[in-house]
Amino acid sequence: MMTAMSGLPAYIWINGSIVPSAQARLSPFDHGFTVGDGVFETLPARQGQPFALRRHWQRLATSCEALGILVPPIETMRNALIEVMLANGLQEARLRFTLSSGEGPPSSDKSDSPPTMLAVATPVPVWPASSVVVTVPWTRNENGALAGLKCTSYAENVRALMHAKARGAGEAILGNTKGELCEGTGSNIFIVQQGCILTPPLLSGCLPGVTRALVIEACRAASMPVEERTLPLSVVNEIEEAFITSSTRGVHPVSAINGRALRQVPGELTRKAAQAFAALAASHFDP
Numbered sequence: 001m002m003t004a005m006s007g008l009p010a011y012i013w014i015n016g017s018i019v020p021s022a023q024a025r026l027s028p029f030d031h032g033f034t035v036g037d038g039v040f041e042t043l044p045a046r047q048g049q050p051f052a053l054r055r056h057w058q059r060l061a062t063s064c065e066a067l068g069i070l071v072p073p074i075e076t077m078r079n080a081l082i083e084v085m086l087a088n089g090l091q092e093a094r095l096r097f098t099l100s101s102g103e104g105p106p107s108s109d110k111s112d113s114p115p116t117m118l119a120v121a122t123p124v125p126v127w128p129a130s131s132v133v134v135t136v137p138w139t140r141n142e143n144g145a146l147a148g149l150k151c152t153s154y155a156e157n158v159r160a161l162m163h164a165k166a167r168g169a170g171e172a173i174l175g176n177t178k179g180e181l182c183e184g185t186g187s188n189i190f191i192v193q194q195g196c197i198l199t200p201p202l203l204s205g206c207l208p209g210v211t212r213a214l215v216i217e218a219c220r221a222a223s224m225p226v227e228e229r230t231l232p233l234s235v236v237n238e239i240e241e242a243f244i245t246s247s248t249r250g251v252h253p254v255s256a257i258n259g260r261a262l263r264q265v266p267g268e269l270t271r272k273a274a275q276a277f278a279a280l281a282a283s284h285f286d287p
Contacts, residue, residue: 008021008122009021009084009088009120009121009122010087010088011084011087011088012024012084012118012119012120013080013081013083013084013087013117013118013119013120014116014117014118014119015116015117015118016080016117018083018084018087026116027102027103027116029103029104029105029106030100030102030103030104030116031100031101031102031103031104031110032098032099032100032101032116032152033100034104034106035104035107035108036151036152036153036154036155037067037069037100037101037104037110037152037153038067038069038098038099038100038101038116038151038152039060039063039064039067039069039098039099039149039150039151039152040060040096040097040098040099040150040151040152041056041057041059041060041077041096041097041150042094042095042096042247042248043056043081043094043095043210043247044092044093044094044095044124044247044248045081045085045090045091045092045093045094045095045121046092046281047091047092048082048085048086048091049082050078050081050082050095051247051281051286052210052211052214052247052286053074053077053078053081053286054074054286055210055213055214055286056077056097056210056247057074057077059150059208059210060077060097060099060150062149063149063150063151064099066149067101067149067151068101068110069099069100069101069115070114070115072099072115072117076117077097077119080097080117080119081095081097081119081121083119084119084120084121085121087121088121088122090121090122090123092123092124093121093122093123093124094121094122094123094124094125094248095119095120095121096118096119096120096122097117097118097119098116098117098118098119098120098152099115099116099117099118100115100116100152101113101115101116102114102115102116124248125248127248127249127252128170129253130252130253130254130255130265130266131169131170131171131244131252131253131254131255132168132169132170132171132254132255132256132257133164133169133170133171133172133173133184133189133242133244133254133256133257133258134163134164134167134169134172134173134257134258134259135172135173135174135175135233135236135257135258136160136163136164136172136173136174137163138156138159138160138174139174139175139176139177139182140174140175140176140177140182140183140204140205140206141176141177141205142176142177142178142180142182142203142204142205143177143205144205147205148202148205148206148207148208149207150207157172157185157186158185160172160174160185161185161186164185169256171184171185171186171187171244172184172185173189173233173236173257175233176204176205179232179233179234180200180204180230180231180232180233181200181204181231181232181233181235181236182200182204182205182206182233183200183204183205183206183207183209184244184246186246187209187244187245187246187249187252188200188206188207188209188211188212188244188245188246189242189243189244189254190215190242190243190244190245190273191231191235191236191239191241191242192239192240192241192242192264192267192269192270193235193239195225195269196225196226196227197219197224197225197226197227197269197273198226198227198228198229198231199212199216199226199227199228199229200228200229200230200231201228201229201230202228203230204230209245209246209247210247211245211246211247211249211250211251211277212245214277214280214281215245215251215273215276215277216228217280218273218276218277218279218280219272219273219276221276221280222272222275222276222279224269224272224273224276226273236257236258237257237258237260239257239262240262240263240264240267241262241263241264241265241266241267241268241269241270242254242257242262242270243266243270243273243274250274250277250278250281251270251273251274251277253265253266253267253270
């Protein structure tokens with residue numbers, strides 16, 4: 001159920017209540033708005049149930065603890081997501097659970113306000129069969145205070161994705177300050193090299209993606225060669241097979257990098273990784 005004018009969901013969940021989106025209000029002093037002091041998780045719902053909820057909650061808790069935001073019980077997150085799905089008449093959905101540190105002064109200082117909690121459900125996005133990606137001139141700081149955290153401070157990602165879309169790509173790939181391959185703006189990247197599936201380690205500064213971890217586990221369970229390995233960003237100019245992963249994309253083949261078409265789309269190992277992940281995803285909702 002979407003609002004006619006905006007294409008946004010008709011209802012949201014905010015601080016324990018379902019309200020019409022048009023009536024939802026946040027304080028103008030909420031730190032999630034004024035300084036980006038917040039965290040979030042995006043995850044899919046399948047057959048009315050959030051997928052991999054416990055893993056997403058655990059990552060949310062890690063982000064909250066790092067930023068000094070009160071961690072909500074997993075039951076609060078689960079109930080909020082299910083309630084907002086039902087309110088919008090969705091069974092298959094893209095879910096987002098957001099927490100900010102609540103009201104605060106117009107500076108970087110925190111207050112003792114309770115966190116603001118928000119849950120949203122929208123239809124599952126329809127992705128193309130494959131993605132065109134480009135590298136961008138900005139770097140991910142693997143030593144930064146927010147490295148590895150899923151924070152609402154997403155302006156760097158917004159700018160990088162704008163850069164990519166202006167060049168006809170659907171995702172931007174970032175390196176880190178050492179010139180190593182890191183991640184996309186909303187995805188993790190995997191490449192195939194010499195018959196092995198490779199992805200940057202968490203020390204690269206990439207987000208510890210839930211789908212990333214599940215794909216690694218699924219591939220290992222299927223006896224497929226997969227490794228976390230430090231790679232130069234320049235490796236993207238040499239490979240012929242790659243894919244990106246995220247909660248809403250799953251395993252998504254890459255068809256071109258920096259204007260260079262890849263020969264294997266999807267490649268054999270990409271197809272096998274997708275099959276292994278699909279089998280894992282079908283086996284249970286909360287791995």
